[in-house]
Amino acid sequence: MTLRILPDNLINQIAAGEVVERPSSVVKELIENALDAQADKIEVTLIDGGKSLIVVEDNGKGMTKDELELCVERHATSKLDDDNLFHITQFGFRGEALPSIGSVARLLIKSRHKGSDDGWQIELAGGKKTGVMPAGISSGTRIEVRDLFYLTPARLKFLKTDAAEFGYCLDMIERLAMANPNVSFYVTHNDKQKLALNACQGEFFDARLRRLGEIMGREFQENALLINVQREYAQISGYIGLPTLNKANSLSEYLFVNGRPVRDKLLLGAIKGAYQDVLASSRYPYVALFIDIDPMYVDVNVHPQKAEVRFVDGAFVRSLLVTWKKLHIRKIFLRLLLKRNTISF
Ligand SMILES: Nc1ncnc2c1ncn2[C@@H]1O[C@H](COP(=O)(O)OP(=O)(O)OP(=O)(O)O)[C@@H](O)[C@H]1O
Ligand SMILES: [Mg+2]
Structure with a gap:
């Protein structure tokens, strides 16, 4: 066989193989784009667990006609101003999500830039794009993804039932909503409303706890204690539940690094260690911890x-967690049991 550079569409499909695993991956990429565009209202519409249709509509800053033309090209991003991969301040930076999605589904993007009177749309099917055309849309962006994996039946076969795929989508949306309490999220599935979270106003930690309560349950909200540890270039904040509130799996342990939902063994291990004296080893607590760290160090x-991050100084993060764990956990539980109020340290 001849050595050659693969055609663009094939390159995009290969990239999509990594980025787009199932409908929830598309939902994640589109919501992250909406958050990067400073939207404070995001509406998600799903049909058949997202297999037939995924629509994400936001009221963010939108795109100009030229930006719309470019946004579906591979490696086109507006998010790496200084070309520095260690100064990432937004969710996106690879410029890969939209072309990847457009190579494995039918993609329609409508957008109107803030301050502009005109909206525009572009379509991508089988990786081929149409020209940009005028579109009726109020300010913001609406992205429709139809017939995911219609060109790659092998991928389609790996998807689960509609209900299971919807479950993955909802879990992803809830995680992103937890990290963004000041943003409203509305979700419908097969024409039924499944989630309606209005933006939480007021002091940040209060707003965050209210949003966590809406997702993790009122009982968590009433039995949670504020954590807020700051050291050098990192901060661990969030809420931890009373050990009496526990379950048989770790699904209510939510972790975020710089606002990104992650599942990190180091951090999950630290949570297990923190609760080991107060919780049977087969039981898991309710926890939502947010690590905010200078992007230089992650x-x-x-x-x-x-979905994973690598800490430049893992030992430092571990020590931060140990500080949290050793010095404060007993004090916290004791106080919580006695007074049921929150403390900050
Ligand atoms: N909802 C949106 N509102 C405004 N601009 C958007 C929106 N979605 C995408 N864009 C623009 O399109 C570009 C390409 O989006 P895409 O998701 O493909 O890449 P990215 O977000 O830059 O990086 P990544 O591949 O890591 O997500 C973005 O950089 C942004 O400029
Ligand atoms: Mg993106």
Whole structure:
């Protein structure tokens, strides 16, 4: 066989293989784009667990006609101003999500830039794009993804039932909503409303707890204690539940690094350790912890779906967690049991 550079569409499909695993991956990419565009209202519409249709509509800054033309091209991004992969301040940076989605589904993007009177649309099917055309849309962006994996039946076969795929989508939306309490999220599935979270106003930690309560349950909200530890270039904040509130799996342990939902063994291990004296080893607590760390010290470019991060100084993060664990956990539980109020330290 001749050595050659593959055609663009094939390159995009290969990239899509990593980025787009199932409908929830598309939902994640589109919501992250909406958040990067400073939207404070995001509406998600799904049909058949997202297999037939995914629509994400936002009221963010929108795109100009030229930006719309470019946004479906591979490696086109507006998010890496200084070309520095260690100064990532937004969710996106690879410029890969939209062309990848457009290579494995039918993609329609409508957008109107803030301050502009005109909206525009572009379509992508089988990786081929149409010209940009005028579109009726109020300010913001609406992205429709139809017939995911219609060109790759093998991928389609790996998807689960509509209900299971919807479950993955909802879990992803809830995680992103937890990290963004000041944003409204509305979700419908097969024409039924499944989630309606109005933006939480007021002091940040209060707003965050209200949003966590809407997702993790009122009982968590009433039995949670504020954590807020700051050291050098990192902060761990969030809420931890009373040990009496526990379950048989770790699904209510939510972790975020710089606003990104992650599942990190180091952090999950630290939570287990923190609760080991107060919880049977077969039981798991309710926890939502947010690590905010100077982007210089965290590498998010280690996983195609950005579900993992690598800390430049893992020992430092571990020590931060140990501080939290050793010095405060007993005090916290004691106080919580006695007074049921929150403390900050
Ligand atoms: N909802 C949106 N509102 C405004 N601009 C958007 C929106 N979605 C995408 N864009 C624009 O399109 C570009 C390409 O989006 P895409 O998701 O493909 O890449 P990215 O977000 O830059 O990086 P990544 O591949 O890591 O997500 C973005 O950089 C942004 O400029
Ligand atoms: Mg993106």
